[in-house]
Amino acid sequence: MQNLSRAAHRSGRTITLVPTMGYLHEGHASLLREGRRRGDLLVLSIFVNPTQFGVGEDFEAYPRDLVRDRAVAESASVDVIFAPPAGEMYPASYQTYVDVERLTLPLCGANRPGHFRGVTTVVSKLFNIVQPDVALFGAKDYQQLAVIRRMVADLNMPVEVVGMPIVREDDGLALSSRNAYLSPEQRQAALCLSRSLRTAKGLYRAGERDVATLRDRVTAIIAAEPSTVADYIEFRNGDSLEEVGVADDRTLLALAVKIGTTRLIDNCLLGEE
Ligand code: AMP
Numbered sequence: 502m503q504n505l506s507r508a509a510h511r512s513g514r515t516i517t518l519v520p521t522m523g524y525l526h527e528g529h530a531s532l533l534r535e536g537r538r539r540g541d542l543l544v545l546s547i548f549v550n551p552t553q554f555g556v557g558e559d560f561e562a563y564p565r566d567l568v569r570d571r572a573v574a575e576s577a578s579v580d581v582i583f584a585p586p587a588g589e590m591y592p593a594s595y596q597t598y599v600d601v602e603r604l605t606l607p608l609c610g611a612n613r614p615g616h617f618r619g620v621t622t623v624v625s626k627l628f629n630i631v632q633p634d635v636a637l638f639g640a641k642d643y644q645q646l647a648v649i650r651r652m653v654a655d656l657n658m659p660v661e662v663v664g665m666p667i668v669r670e671d672d673g674l675a676l677s678s679r680n681a682y683l684s685p686e687q688r689q690a691a692l693c694l695s696r697s698l699r700t701a702k703g704l705y706r707a708g709e710r711d712v713a714t715l716r717d718r719v720t721a722i723i724a725a726e727p728s729t730v731a732d733y734i735e736f737r738n739g740d741s742l743e744e745v746g747v748a749d750d751r752t753l754l755a756l757a758v759k760i761g762t763t764r765l766i767d768n769c770l771l772g773e774e
Contacts, residue, residue, distance in 0.1 A: 502583050506542075506632040514541035518633035520624060523547040523584075524564040524678035525573040528668040532637040533577035535665060539635050545574050546627050547584040552591065552598075553619030564681045583631060590626060599625045601648045601655070604742055608644050608755055609766065612732050620645055621652050628660055635661045639668075641675055643755060643768045647742060667767075669695065675767045682763040690726040691760050694767040697722040701754050705771040710748045712736045723758055732757035732764065739770050 509516055517540030519532045536543050547570055554560035567584065574582055598618050604610075605617035628636065638646045646664045653662050668676050673695030674688070683691055697719040704715055716734060723731050738745055739753040750772025757766045 502544075502581070502585075502630050503632065505581065506544075506630075509542045510632065515634040516540055516542045516544060516632060518544045518546065518627065518631045518636045520546045520548075520627050520636065520638070522549045522563065522678065523570050524566055524681065525570045526668075526676045526678065528639055528641060528676040530573060530577055531668050532639060532665050533574070533579060535663065536635070536637050537578050539637075539663070540633075542580050543578065544581045544583055544631050544633065545577075545579045546631065547582060548587075548590065548623065548627075550590075550619055550623040551587055552622055553616050555613050555615060558613070559679075559682075562682075564678055583627075590623070598622045599652065599656075601652050604644070604648050604651050607737065607742055607744075608733060608735060609757060610644070612757060617645070617648050621648060624649055625652070625656075625658075628658055633660055635663060637663045637665055639665050640768070641667045641677070642766070643739075643753060644742065647740075673699065675765075677765060679763055679765060683760060687728060687760045687763065690728050691758075691765055693723050693726045693729060694756050694758055694765060697756065698754060698767060698769045702769060702771055702773075705748055705752075712746050712748055712752075715748060715754075719754070719756070723756070726760075728761055730759045732759060 506516055517536040519536045521529050549563050551560055599621040600618050601621055610617050638649060640646060650662050653660055672692060674691055700722060701715050701719050709715060719734050723729055735755050736745055737743060737753050739751040745752055748771050752771045753768060755768040
């Protein structure tokens with residue numbers, strides 16, 4: 502992969518990378534389409550990264566289907582699929598990690614210790630291997646995008662990070678490979694995430710700025726679904742990820758909710774359309 506990237510750069514071609522864990526859906530496809538537009542060589546990485554899964558999480562169960570992914574990649578005009586075996590990415594001698602400090606403390610960082618250390622480590626490795634000029638990430642994983650932007654700036658990585666909007670089903674459910682875990686009833690219950698985001702945005706648009714009031718409404722919508730347990734419901738500054746008490750356009754509402762054993766995340770900025 503590195504040789505191929507070097508040759509592309511030598512011949513004056515730019516490289517775009519879309520890092521994924523596979524089991525591709527329309528959210529990934531939107532990143533690939535934008536990636537196709539922004540560079541000459543479009544690289545899709547597919548790697549279910551063991552270091553970003555905690556003990557007892559779904560690393561083994563995570564859905565995988567390379568045959569189907571290959572078809573999606575082909576229809577998105579991907580040039581290269583980079584899907585390394587875990588043993589090559591992390592041989593037994595492996596002992597180096599990249600850690601972003603403050604931004605990784607709240608939200609998913611608090612719920613999933615070590616998760617972002619795994620993410621920033623694998624993304625650093627992918628950047629060194631693929632040597633992209635541009636890398637695309639979805640706002641579905643809002644904190645991840647913020648953490649990667651921080652890492653790239655702090656470590657002077659020569660990569661332009663592009664954030665892409667969340668792709669949703671017609672009924673509002675944010676696309677996720679983990680939606681495959683949901684039964685039809687759970688799939689219905691999972692709509693409480695996007696519904697509560699819409700409600701909060703509506704209240705904000707109508708003039709509500711008190712975070713405690715907004716949080717109560719969101720909490721009630723999620724609690725009304727019997728099979729759900731909220732990991733967190735948080736209102737934070739969309740840039741610093743610090744907690745806020747009074748909402749503004751850049752206030753991030755971030756949710757992590759368990760539907761049965763499936764943990765789903767979703768988010769919005771209150772000021773966005
Ligand atoms: P994953 O395979 O879940 O690690 O996701 C790979 C990339 O696709 C990440 O940058 C995600 O943020 C992005 N992504 C996943 N789901 C969506 C979605 N529904 N809309 C936009 N981007 C997404």
